[in-house]
Amino acid sequence: MSQETTGPEPYRRAADYIAAVLIHLRENVLLKEPLRREHLKPRLLGHWGTCPGINRVYAALDRLVLERDADVLLVTGPGHGAPAVHANLWLEGTHADVDPALGRDGAGLRELSRRYCAPDGFPSHLSPAVPGTLHEGGELGYALSTAFGAALDAPGRLVACVVGDGEAETGPTAGAWHASKYLDPATSGAVLPFLHLNGYKISSPTVFATMSDSELTHLFRGYGWDPRIVDVTSDPGDESLVEAVADAHSAITAIQRQARSGTEPSPRPAWPMIVLRSLKGEGAPVEVEGRRIEGTFHSHQVPLADVHDDPVQLRALEAWLRSYRPEELFDEDGRPVPEVTAGCPEGRRRIGMQPAADGGRLRRPLDLPPLAPYAVGLGEGRGRSPAGPTEVLAEWLTEIMRRTAGRRDFRIVSPDELASNKLDAVLRATGRACTWPVEGYAEDLSRDGRVMEVLSEHTCQGWLQGYLQSGRHGLFPTYEAFASVVDSMLNQYAKWLKMSGEVPWRAPVSSLTYLLTSEGWRQEHNGYSHQGPGFINNLITKKSTVTGVYLPPDANTLLVTMERLLDETGKVNVVVAGKHEAAQWLGLDEARAHCAAGASTWAWASHERGEEPELVLACAGGIPTVETLAAAQLLREDLPDASIRVVNIVDLCALAPADRHPNGMPDDRFRALFGTDTPVVLDFHGYPSAVHQLLHGRPRPDRFHVRGYVEEGTTTTPYDLLAANGTSRHDLALTALEHLAARHPRAPELGDRYAAHRDRLRAELRRTGEDPAEITTWRWGG
Structure with missing residues (x-):
């Protein structure tokens, strides 16, 4: 030697x-x-x-x-x-x-x-x-x-x-x-x-x-x-x-x-x-x-x-x-x-x-508080007790921050959007992390804060990936339109999780959950650049065993969804929820049952006769739920002899066949919701192509007529944006009438009336600059 x-x-x-x-x-x-x-x-x-x-x-x-x-x-x-x-x-x-x-x-x-x-x-x-x-x-x-x-x-x-x-x-x-x-x-x-x-x-x-x-x-x-x-x-x-x-x-x-x-x-x-x-x-x-x-x-x-x-x-x-x-x-x-x-x-x-390189073995279940104290009651009835979904969620997340203060295993990362997305209640329990002194005015900064805000989606995602992979828990709320900044990071991480599940010695880590809010349908003041629901499309191209897409229609379903996902391991999930006051449709127990099913018939909104309806009005997303219920109410009032079922979808991947996605509904449940030959008018939060992709493999997918965002946008009012993309209540009712016309002679006349009404509303909002009261003050009357 x-x-x-x-x-x-x-x-x-x-x-x-x-x-x-x-x-x-x-x-x-x-x-x-x-x-x-x-x-x-x-x-x-x-x-x-x-x-x-x-x-x-x-x-x-x-x-x-x-x-x-x-x-x-x-x-x-x-x-x-x-x-x-x-x-x-x-x-x-x-x-x-x-x-x-x-x-x-x-x-x-x-x-x-x-x-x-x-x-x-x-x-x-x-x-x-x-x-x-x-x-x-x-x-x-x-x-x-x-x-x-x-x-x-x-x-x-x-x-x-x-x-x-x-x-x-x-x-x-x-x-x-x-x-x-x-x-x-x-x-x-x-x-x-x-x-x-x-x-x-x-x-x-x-x-x-x-x-x-x-x-x-x-x-x-x-x-x-x-x-x-x-x-x-x-x-x-x-x-x-x-x-x-x-x-x-x-x-x-x-x-x-x-x-x-x-x-x-x-x-x-x-x-x-x-x-x-x-x-x-x-x-x-x-x-x-x-x-x-x-x-x-x-x-x-x-x-x-x-x-x-x-x-x-x-x-x-x-x-x-x-x-x-x-x-x-x-x-x-x-x-x-x-x-x-x-x-x-x-x-x-x-x-x-x-050990931190196999963080699933270090992971301990997150200390989740019960939901009941934070749930929203139905008050005067369905749709008549408004609540801001993210504001309700923020109160629950605040308690999680308090419960994890000792073991410090939960963080929120966000690109400077916590307050904008109405989640800033958590700052009562922790501060915004910042170790350097700040000259000038600032609020809620703390050296040991567990809210991480930086105007870099890439940095936020990297922080959260490293935190989860080393055995901890977290949440990534961000504007829906800009989640696509990290499309490539999502791609890489979903592949990492897919392969991790195939390595016998690796233990699963906490799921990475994006909470997408500031949704484009509400318009705000940002216009076309802030209308971009395509993050969902990217996610569903990844391996189905590691992906999930959730569109809770109200505050209680958002709570139930987040409770599930923050306890879950081994996945990348997208949750889309609104931040403004919106109608509350389900009580907490109903929300639990609905989320467990992934999709269910809302009998209280339906108007059915016989075993199978003539038409299914389906919806996925907060704004589409409102428009679908408004369309159902129009048809009930103007075409009372039509048999129409209303189905709400909270777990988008439930639409996929069970052999293609672990969340997919069995065939018998799918038929029980959507029938076998029944036409389905489905109002979707995002691009229609995402729904069509998931429906591939189901019998007769051609009977699903999906409405969604089709790249028609500008700085305008919420109703005008819906109408421009063919997703307003009047457009949904028009599409429904096309499929009811063979049995209902009044359908063409009603269609003309709805189209004319829609056009009058759009002309009026252009004159006034705001949506008419019949849109902004509409309440469920079923």
Whole structure:
């Protein structure tokens, strides 16, 4: 054994070697014989360029754990550097503990390499199947905010976050640097970012890597950080990064010690961060066949992509792998030698065994108060006791905040919209998180507040994902029109949950629930730009086992829905609810039964004769419920001999066949609600395409005539917006009459009258600028 294999360097050399093997080899993984084409994987997949830098960070963090017993969770932004993470998990023995087939010997390394980027194996990015991870990093930009979410209310936890310099160019990352201003050092842990500057993204230089040390220092000090720059391009040893990590940890503990000492904490804590400059693809061949590789973007993915067919590249690959001297790092059976494993923590202190990375095992059920004290009574009758759904919900959420004040496992994240969405009652129980002093007027700010408001939907989502994935609970209320800002984050997280459910050792985490309010149908003062119900459409394209869409029609059904979802695990849910006073249709017990069914006949609003009605008027959403009931009342008064059933849908996915969605109604219940050949006029809150997608597979879906938002909008009145999209009470009644005309001779005459009435109302509101009283003061008269 040469002297070069002592100290921390052998560990990192072994990690680099394994990462390179995972990308290239399926046989001869210890190079005990000359490398041949048949030893190669048929497809070479993976990203080498970032792996050496990740291995440097992992090794430095291991030293911190060994020397200071730090409790470290690692979030890896460049998740395409998965080979590096796998290499460290194998070396520290975590892979073997989770799956004995991946033991720390030659057979285990061969199996790990065989599984990487193979069918039914590990994907090219990090995934739920990888121990110690809670973030894929497949789509760049979200690591830093997720890391902060994992640090909240975890005072002993250090969340190390690797941010690639390509990732740092993204808007979500730019916004997330401000998250340090929301982190209370007394009650939460800390985030230690590593900005990894290796110079290049896929095929061009990164912006951050072109900046000088002075520019970087000024930028991050402006953000409020205390940066430390480590450049290993000229001094490739390990000690400079190890020392910087130890120094950063000392600074973190000093900030926390002062905040927890009872003395006045620093008004602007400058948390440390590390800027790591290294070579892209460090260790790869410097040049092959006249093309530079190490230190260029040519090392980003597979540096020697033609190795199957090019003998020169095959020889270059073998020379590259042998440059790590694997015979010094592994014994005859392929086990890492003691000089390598000496750099690994043991037991539960291993980074791969971090409990927060499998947060479902830390999760405790949320302490939910009973609903009865907050429910709205029907008072003078259905539809005659108005209540603001979100205001009612806010009182219940306030009590949750009070009940969780001790264990601190519930937070609300919102892009500066809590008060606008009439949820600000919760501020009686907690404040808005803010650790920096604010000059000028402000209300309800608190260093330890558990309401997180920042005008960045990306940051809010990242906070909540990290918080939920590390075992806690939360809620994301936001304007409906702007929820689509995080469409791509929803995509990634829904996929993460889907895959998590297929990993036997992972425990489910609390569901992520969006509460979408400030709905476009109410118009407010914002106009066309604020009319956008398409977030529902995006969600229902995801795996049905992890998705749910709920449209509670009143305050009590909103309470019942939220009680269910805040107790649920393993899903992404969307709830759409109004914030203004609206009619109350169901008592609490009725609301419970209705929500349990997902959809039900409202017999009190129906006018049926015989076993199956002539027509079903169905609705999903608060505003559509009002318009459908108003249409039903019109038809009852003007066409009393028609047999019409009213059905309300609170769980939109109940419309799907039971074999396509776990919330889908069985066929017999679906027929009992909607008949077999009965025409159905369905007024829907969002785009009609969402309903048609869910109905696919049901018998005779062509009999469903769905009305919804069809991109007709401007700054106008609520009734005018409904009429422009064909969803007003008069338009619904007109559509119903078209299907009743064969049995009811008066239907065409009534249709003409309703159309003329609608047009008169629209002409009047254009003259006055407001909806007529017959619309604004309408009450259910059934």
